[in-house]
Amino acid sequence: MLQMFLLVAALLIxxxxLISFWLPLIKPDSEKLSPYECGFDPLxxxxxxxxxxxxxxxxxxxLFDLEIALLLPTPWATQIIDPPQMAFWVYTILLLLTLxxxxEWYEGGLEWAE
Structure with a gap:
């Protein structure tokens, strides 16, 4: 079973x-070949x-990415001795993320056009 998993994983990799090396070479143009400097014109x-x-x-x-990263250990936290405590902290993080x-939505921080 482990050998089958390793074979499938290696084949997928x-x-x-190969696709990631082949795909960008299909239609190179000036936009793809120019450096991207965080929204600034590099020239x-x-x-x-x-x-x-x-x-x-x-x-x-x-900020939102870091808050979501706090939820990554949740599946392993289900194995702790006190599951209600784990659920409390997970819901606390989700509540803070939602609030x-x-x-930010009500303050207009997510609007691109003013």
Whole structure:
């Protein structure tokens, strides 16, 4: 059974690696070949003002991403001695995540156009 799993995993890795090397070579154009500098024009002036909205959305993404990462050990936490305590902390994290999302939504932090 373990050998079958390892064989399928290795085959999947090889197939996905080959696809990832082959797929970008289909239609290279100037947009794909140019460097991406976080929304800035890499050939323009470095002293142009930048949009604070871009950085606000990036920070919000990091915050929500870190809160979701706190939920990753949940399947292993179901094996602890006190399951109600585990459920309490999981629901607390989900509540904080939901409240933060609702607050940002009402404050307009998720709107791109002003």
């Amino acid at each position: 090889i197939i996905l690696s 323009g002036s470095a002293r142009l003002p930048y949009s604070m909205r871009f950085f606000l959305v990036a920070i919000l993404f990091l 933060g999302f609702v607050y």
